[in-house]
Amino acid sequence: MKQLPTTQSRKTLEKIQSYQPGMPIWEMKKRYGLSHIIKLASNENPLGPSPKIIRAILGALPELHRYPDTHTTTLKEHLADQLEVTPEHLLVTNGGDELIKLISETYLETEDEIVVPSPTFGEYEFGAHLMGAVIKTVPLEADYAFHVSAILAAITNRTKLVYLCSPNNPTGTYLSRQDLTALLNQLPDGVLVVLDAAYSHYATADDYTTGIEFVRQGYPVLVLQTFSKIYALAGIRVGFGVAHPSVIQKILKVKEPFNVNSLAQTAAITALGDVEHFEKALTENTKGRKQLYDAFDEMNIPYTVSMSNFILAKFGPNAGKIYQELLERGIILRYGDTWGLPEHIRISVGTLEENQILIQNIRELLIIVGK
The missing domain is CATH 3.90.1150.10 (Aspartate Aminotransferase, domain 1)
Structure with missing residues (x-):
């Protein structure tokens, strides 16, 4: 034996x-x-998923012997037009989970810190643990509202990332544009805010923001979005990040080649057009x-x-x-x-x-x- x-x-x-x-x-x-x-x-x-997506996937099947476009060029062009950014502001990943892991691999060293409101999506902590980083949790307020001053107070000179899920999973509450502005204006240098806006398409509040407007203005923000929710593509895994090109270029160094398969790219492109x-x-x-x-x-x-x-x-x-x-x-x-x-x-x-x-x-x- x-x-x-x-x-x-x-x-x-x-x-x-x-x-x-x-x-x-x-x-x-x-x-x-x-x-x-x-x-x-x-x-x-x-x-x-919409019937248009199913038809598009069926039409793409004969090309499965070819590697997918590792740069997701066409999908990024469509996203850039819709979000009013450049393709260089975008990184497409194998679901939002992969993006969280890539962010951790890009920025976190052993004993670095992340700040995470609680309760929230658990994958932020997973990425930090993977890199041997320290997690500092900040409880949401009694009505599950974000406590901006408490989040800022939790930041130290070891903090690299602040994760904000808005709308937040599992509470459904959100961070208002005013509160996000206040947080970003008081954020110390060297800290990146990751705004997980996976559920942003469902938000109807007048003061809600996806955070992309702050990316356009040059703030240290990376916005995460996904095709898994309103676009109904959870089974095919497509997510993406929106950030300053300098941030995207760093993350690209740790991304696997061909991380988003060709059927997923086809489905996502079709979904964007199916209003x-x-x-x-x-x-x-x-x-x-x-x-x-x-x-x-x-x-x-x-x-x-x-x-x-x-x-x-x-x-x-x-x-x-x-x-x-x-x-x-x-x-x-x-x-x-x-x-x-x-x-x-x-x-x-x-x-x-x-x-x-x-x-x-x-x-x-x-x-x-x-x-």
Whole structure:
């Protein structure tokens, strides 16, 4: 019998927990013997990709023996036109997660620091741990608002990156243009703000900003966006960053060649041109969000008003039990203990029909389990 490998892994791996996605539909069917599943756990677009995208992907299949364009030239040209920047301001990646990892590899040395509001998306911490950096968390305020002065106070001479997710996952709250301006104007030299605007297309507040206007003005900001949400391309993995060309050039040094496959590039280009599908997804999300708000109000379930395609609702001490009961009924949500919120459940906005089935099941469970 061969001896097991004894090569010592990096110490920083002791701090890293593998990413835990929501339970996939196939696993739910197998585990609970169900034939129909409603997945409202991963903030996906319930309408699916547009028919134009499917046709474009089918048309691109005969060229799969060719390597993709490593510079994503055509996609960057389309994005540059839409965002009013130059292609040199853009970096396209294999989903937003890859961009976060590349930012970490570009800027973080051992014992450097990142500042992260909490609760928020966990991949920022993953990237920092990977590089042996230190994570400084700043709690959001009681209503999950960003605390600009507390964020600034957490910055030290070791801070390299400040991560801001707006709209924030899992709360749905956002950083206003005024607050972002105040933060950037007081930011010490040598600190880069990474503004994760993955859910920006759903935001309707007048004072919301994607942050791209600050990139145009020369502020030290990198804006992250994705095709996984409103464009319904989560399964094909396309994200991108918008920043000053000098920032982009540094990150390009650690990017793998051919990181975005040819079908993904084709799909993203097509998605940018399909305004009708984009508007339909936005309209349906707005209707679905209101449908859930109205139901939660009727059932006296507290929730946080969201600028995104999900809602964080407070079910109280029985939240875990309700989450599990819904799971066994074939409704997948996201339990809040992931973010240290054991009394909360994050609910992705589904179709009106899916939302209604969820509402009816919650009503039944509140009678059985209580709040």
